[in-house]
Amino acid sequence: LGKEVPSGALPVSTGAIVQNVATAYSVYEAVCYDKPLIDRIVTVTGPSVTHPGNYLVPIGMNIMSLLQLAGGVPADTGKIILGGPMMGRAVVTIDTPTVKGVSGVLMLPESQSRRGKVEPCIRCASCVSACPMGLEPYLMSTLSRLGRWEELEHNKVMNCIECGCCSYICPASRPLLDYIRLGKSKVGNLIRLRNKK
Ligand code: SF4
Ligand code: SF4
Known part of the structure; x- marks a missing residue:
């Protein structure tokens, strides 16, 4: 649109609304079919996952049950992340419900889960x-x-x-x-x- 959002403001302040596809579709279902947000598509993935894919799950479904649909938690799993690899957050338990903000579950093998040793900043920019x-x-x-x-x-x-x-x-x-x-x-x-x- 050629618009720039000012610092500290939301896109709506420029007259634009930014929505992801899932939200836009949920609005469509709510307005056209009176259907509240009772389910959502969750991506389950990872290098060792048996059946990676996009699963339509009811809100509230236990993450553990969802992972069983994808073949269970691989034996080499070192970290389970809710969300994507860059912005997602690692969880300490999968005995937790799917909420509306859960877009994906990423199971990383132990070899890809470790953080590097923290060193002093070298000012590389x-x-x-x-x-x-x-x-x-x-x-x-x-x-x-x-x-x-x-x-x-x-x-x-x-x-x-x-x-x-x-x-x-x-x-x-x-x-x-x-x-x-x-x-x-x-x-x-x-x-x-x-x-x-
Ligand atoms: S690069 Fe770092 S500081 Fe910049 S927007 Fe991304 S997370 Fe924030
Ligand atoms: S300048 Fe940034 S990227 Fe480079 S070492 Fe320091 S913190 Fe890391």
Whole structure:
């Protein structure tokens, strides 16, 4: 549309609404067929999964039961991630229900699950080059680690879309996104408190 969303604003402020296909389809079903969101398609995948695929499951279905449909949890599984490989979150248990935000389940083998040893930042700027939002991930993660929330807000942490590119590219295996997510949560709370006054 040739529109740019201002920092800290939502796309709707430019007169555009951005929806994913699943949401758009759910709206269609609700409006045209009075059908509430009672099921959704969940992708189950991973290098060792017996029957990877897209499964239509009722909201609330236990993730463990869903994985059984895909052939069960492979023996070499080291990590189970809800969501995609870049933005998803590892879970400690699969004895949990499918909720509307679960778009996929990724089972990674042990060999691909380990994080590298965290080394000092070498100032290579790879994370800066990789950031699609023009942010400075090395700086934001440091400010978050040090609890310097106001400086973090000043450095536009709320513009981070949590794509994970910075963590992926970092040759020093620094947990950039982990610290940035923590910082976003703290700064978000500060902004909400300020707006209440
Ligand atoms: S996770 Fe955030 S800071 Fe890191 S590359 Fe993506 S948008 Fe930039
Ligand atoms: S990619 Fe990693 S090592 Fe390079 S500047 Fe960013 S945080 Fe530092």
